[in-house]
Amino acid sequence: MDRYDLVIRNATVIDGTRAPRYQADIGVSGGKIKAIGRLETGADVEIDASGKVAAPGFIDSHTHDDRLMLSAPDMTPKVSQGVTTVIAGNCGCSLAPAPNGMSAPVTPPLDLLDEEGKWFRFARFADYVAELEAKPAATNCALLVGHTMLRLQTMDNLERAANKNEIGRMRELADEALKCRDARLIVGQHIRGSRVAVEPAGLVLGDPDLNQVTADAVALGEGVGRLSAQELLDDLPLELDRMRAVLSHGLSPRKPGSVSRFSGPLPVHPKGCTPIGGQTEG
Secondary structure: OOOEEEEEEEEEEOOOOOOOOEEEEEEEEOOEEEEEEOOOOOEEEEEEOOOOEEOOOEEEOOOOOOOHHHHOOOOHHHHOOOEEEEEEOHHHOOOOOOOOOOOOOOOOOHHHOOOOOOOOOOOOHHHHHHHHHHOOOOOEEEEEEEHHHHHHHHOOOOOOOOOHHHHHHHHHHHHHHHOOOOOEEEEEOOOOOOOOOOOOOOOOOEOOOOOOEOOOOOHHHHHHOOEEEEOEOOOHHHHHHHHHHHHHHOOOOOOOEEEOOEOOOOOOOOOOOOOOOOOOOO
């Protein structure tokens, strides 16, 4: 190449492949890395990175940045730490879809995103995605569709399991959302007393106090396909059953599933168990 748009000189490169770090220049043109090594070619802009590390951007896999990407699109809290991609919509909490809006005070844990409810203004998940594309944040993002959000939009009483009609409406909202690129339905078994999902969404969920298992174990998840689960708390044998249900749901190529976080009451892994797709916490 005759000339690069940008060359970062003398960087300590950690490339994410587990290879030892090494000193190199990085040539960039058209917004893409074109070469890494000792580069003799000049550039329109050169940056001396002596004493600094150049590495792929970090992926923050557990965020509640759904609103932040619109309200503070410079994403300073993330990019200042090297984060270039965020996963939003965790814990069953997403900013959309909200066909009925959201009145204040916002029901926990959705108040993590906006306590006043004004940002829950996207009737369809596609509307939310369209605004992100029209006003892109400084980070990339992948989006999760919150089961708790679906409940709040379809039910008048969160202290019970959803009935057949309500699950059907949730499926409709989830189907629409999952047509937006590679969105997933996220089930967040949140903290005790938060009044979140008690009916199943492709895995076995407990009631609001996390003390029982409901029988209709796959209704919502079987309808929508892509499923992720996290925030599994309190009762280790029950949580292992929930994990098995999620993983069983994900055995079919048409219905991929994942467990992104598993929290148990023990400081060590249960005998015969290893972490899958996440971590254990004591």
